[in-house]
Amino acid sequence: MENKEQLYTVSIYTENNIGLLNRISAIFQRRHINIESINTSASEIEDVSRWTILVKMTEVQIKKIIGQIEKQVEVIKAFYHTEDETIYQESCLFKIKSDLLFEERQIQNIIKDSNARIVTVNKEYFVLEKSGRRSEVDLLYRELSAFGILQFNRSGRIAVTKDAMEITKMLAALNS
């Protein structure tokens, strides 16, 4: 089990400082580990950033990587989780020619069935937004590509865990 490769979601709480992206990505790079996706944004705590990194590796490897990440001065805490332990989504945008929306009946059905949302429409193109699991996004991509996609962009995974991550408590303890 420990030596089987699988997808892990790495969550990192950090100070919001310049240069940390370099330090953290280098930890993966040195070991030749490809980052599947990376997302960083504000977290539930003021001034604290939350990173979500998706990587494929063994549990033995990920444990060591977490140790190296936590060692960085500005990292507050790092966790790793399996797929079952998280609730996750990614988001994507499709830009498609406007004529298709009106001329292709099928497209309207696809939009409805996939729960995608129309963000904007003008004479030349319209933009669809879809959030969901990778498989749902991929399915929509396949369906729409039959008609032609002008532009496509997908975000990194964002995730929350089923269990609590007691960062606020930890910070309170550190501050006291």
Place this chain on the structure above:
Amino acid sequence: MKEQTATQTAPSATTTERMSGAEAIIKCFLAEGVDTVFGYPGGAIMPLYDKFYGYQDQLKHILTRHEQGATHAAQGYARISNKVGVAIATSGPGATNLITGLADAMIDSTPLICVTGQVGSHLLGTDAFQETDIVGISTPVTKWNTQITKAADIPTVFAKAFYIAQSGRPGPVLIDITKDAQFEEFDFAYAKCNSIRSYVPVPETTQGSIEAAAKAINEAKKPLIVWGQGVVLGEAEEELLAVIEKGGIPAAWTILGASAVPTSHELNVGMVGMHGNYAPNLLTNECDVLIAIGMRFDDRVTGDLSRYAKQAKIIHFEIDPAEVSKNVHADIPVLGDSKKTLAALLPLLEEKTYPEWRQQFADLYQVELDKVINDDMNPKTEGLTMAEVIQQINKKSASKAAIVTDVGQHQMVACRYADFKQTRSNITSGGLGTMGFALPAAIGAKMAAPDRQVVAVIGDGGYQMTIQELGTIFQTKVPVKIVVLNNEYLGMVRQWQQLFFDKRYASTEMINPDFIKIAEGYNIKAKLVTDRKDLASAVEEMMKCDEAYFLEVRVEKEGNVFPMIPTGAAVSEIRLE
């Protein structure tokens, strides 16, 4: 940057004083107890240099001949004194010249602060003259680094930098400062930093881990301690000795752990690793409990990991949680500061002696003595050996000298044969193996510990990598002793070529200049020894001299260092010839 949220400082100093950023840097140094800095000026750091001029009586600036020399000197200073070493350089080429020293300090956990000048903030990112992204370049080789563009950030950033460099597992920090921030005036007040909310320098020790360690040690039939530099950095020498003596446990050291326990102590069984001693390497694969203290299972120590101490239960005393089970799985990790964890272990230890187990060490030592040590120390050949030179240094310094070694055969020989009596007597580049380290490091060491004899032992190859620092010695009159063991080869590489590449000595022979003339050109007293009969008196003259002294000893051209664990072999496959 959000320094305020990241740093909790002691109640801030009440008085403020208006001054430039450059002057504030000096005030920060003084507030942190810095008395000596090493560096090299240039355009982007000139405002700071201008301020040095006015503070010469409080803060010594040593002009090295190369910025790499400044970092190694600062390292030597830090290693012998347990204080932070400081190196300063200008932007661009000055800054990039610091990288080797930073990488060396990073891997050997040396507390260092490097300050680099940077182009004006309005020029950042424009490929301006002498602009490099030194924060980006130095990221992988610093414990922490940052750039300052506003004078007002100087006190908090410096306070944080000093705290990070010397707390927990120490390491190098780089601070890049734009030229305009050095000129800018602001109201200066300094408060030391003693915590950062995201940073836990010393992990918590659990009583359970200490008890588990004590139980495993008490139940052991063949325990072996291997200690590393963590003991020296944690100033846990006394605690280690007490554990060794009460537990009656044979104890070996990694190259950076050398001198923490006197060499001649009866339970000190020697060095582990590629050119370590026969007994501790061989018996690593026979002990039933391996107690690793402040060491990180470097591959030069473990040889083939898949065949390293597989039979043993591993106890790992370590301050850096990322080191635990990184290379070798720890059955019982004991996190924390070695000074405290060893002290907590002591009362739980039973008094033991293990006569049979210790006899095994004694027997194997005898084998090494017969096959290697006797020939090294009392050679029958005409050529001088490196070991007999080290033996003379031991004798003529009463084993009190701090020995600073460069990298190569002489390094291994010096560490094997130096008779250390006092801790912090071994200063060498362990993890990076940086040729050129010793000469500048010796300068820094002697400046930090003027009362100690400091002897640099260097190969003819490594000497020429930073030979320009003779200029620093000449100008500062720092009385270091320099011993070059000249075999006219890049000896260590030549040895590998002999053993593993069919004696094809590709680019390892060195046609050397007249080293004596070079030393004399710098006004440094110098002597050449080519004959055994002159060795003892020459070393004595050097040790008695109260000025800097250069001694060149022509040693056997094709001498080899044994024992040796070939790359990829197990520690128990150590070869004696």
